[in-house]
Amino acid sequence: MVYSTDGLVLREVAVGEHDKILTLLTPSEGRITVSAKGARSSRSKLGSATKLFTYANFEIYKKGEFRYAKDASITEPFFGLSDDIERMSLAAYLCEIACDITGESVSSVDVLRMTLNSFYAIAKGLYPLPIIKGVYEIRAAGISGYIPDLEGCAVCSEKTPKSGMLDVMNGCIYCEKCAEKHLNAAQKEMYEHPDLAERIIYCRMTPNTLAALRYALFSPPSRMFSFELKEKEEIGYFSHACEKYLLHHLERDFNTLNFYKSLF
Ligand SMILES: [Zn+2]
Structure with missing residues (x-):
């Protein structure tokens, strides 16, 4: 299942060489955990939207209990x-x-x-x-x-x-x-x-x-x-x-x- 949601990055944890696990605060699903594969790679389209304190719209792929960020566009980076x-x-x-x-x-x-x-x-x-x-x-x-x-x-x-x-x-x-x-x-x-x-x-x-x-x-x-x-x-x-x-x-x-x- 693929769906989109707004989310604020409350926590980011580096995993492996290129990935991140995010904790997002979303309006309707509350606090969710999302895997952002490749987000730490310089070529990743997820890169800047998955940084701590960023508010973005995430496209999420849900498989069983797990969620993966497919794409994201920044709403407010709070620089x-x-x-x-x-x-x-x-x-x-x-x-x-x-x-x-x-x-x-x-x-x-x-x-x-x-x-x-x-x-x-x-x-x-x-x-x-x-x-x-x-x-x-x-x-x-x-x-x-x-x-x-x-x-x-x-x-x-x-x-x-x-x-x-x-x-x-x-x-x-x-x-x-x-x-x-x-x-x-x-x-x-x-x-x-x-x-x-x-x-x-x-x-x-x-x-x-x-x-x-x-x-x-x-x-x-x-x-x-x-x-x-x-x-x-x-x-x-x-x-x-x-x-x-x-x-x-x-x-x-x-x-x-x-x-x-x-x-x-
Ligand atoms: Zn009194």
């Missing part, structure tokens, strides 16, 4: 991603997240769209990298089913508190007043149960970072970065909270994230 090591390593981290939160035969339209939008923003230098990273992380957590309740303080009745604290483990927020009481109780709990210390994570939220977090989670993909967070300190709070939230709920670490962070 700007390879211009510097920070951009490239952030894009690599987003690819690793995308691989983690998608599966085969599961529609991945949302993940594909937010990955393409993020690649575009990184390549064009449209927003600070910690903002792009944070938005992607918190949306990835939401898509994976871990949406924090940001509407009201989890302890008192205050609706939409403007600032306070994000409780990562419980996926909720506390207003300023309740945050202080809750922190005291949590410290006592950590003292009594040191094994819990790693799982109890609180992130400080200012009115702007909390508003940014709400926006980043619930805005349509086409406007996912259209909010303003200017203060460096607040960008730091936002980025830290998004990262902690995703890693905690996916219960894993990412080598590409460790590399990205080693650059700063």
Whole structure:
């Protein structure tokens, strides 16, 4: 069976002398593995379309469980991603997240769209990298089913508190007043149960970072970065909270994230 699909190259692995195995993120089939025979040969028509971070239309031949790329034409090469090591390593981290939160035969339209939008923003230098990273992380957590309740303080009745604290483990927020009481109780709990210390994570939220977090989670993909967070300190709070939230709920670490962070 031969068919065509759009696909974003999330991973490429060299095999033998001339071949590659690709991991593609596609809209309707989700994350798929495709063999690109001869793609590393200089004469191959698959060459540039099968490079990491490339968005292309692939003609795929399916035989049994295996897929082979017959032909490909580039839609968007995202050249700007390879211009510097920070951009490239952030894009690599987003690819690793995308691989983690998608599966085969599961529609991945949302993940594909937010990955393409993020690649575009990184390549064009449209927003600070910690903002792009944070938005992607918190949306990835939401898509994976871990949406924090940001509407009201989890302890008192205050609706939409403007600032306070994000409780990562419980996926909720506390207003300023309740945050202080809750922190005291949590410290006592950590003292009594040191094994819990790693799982109890609180992130400080200012009115702007909390508003940014709400926006980043619930805005349509086409406007996912259209909010303003200017203060460096607040960008730091936002980025830290998004990262902690995703890693905690996916219960894993990412080598590409460790590399990205080693650059700063
Ligand atoms: Zn409260």
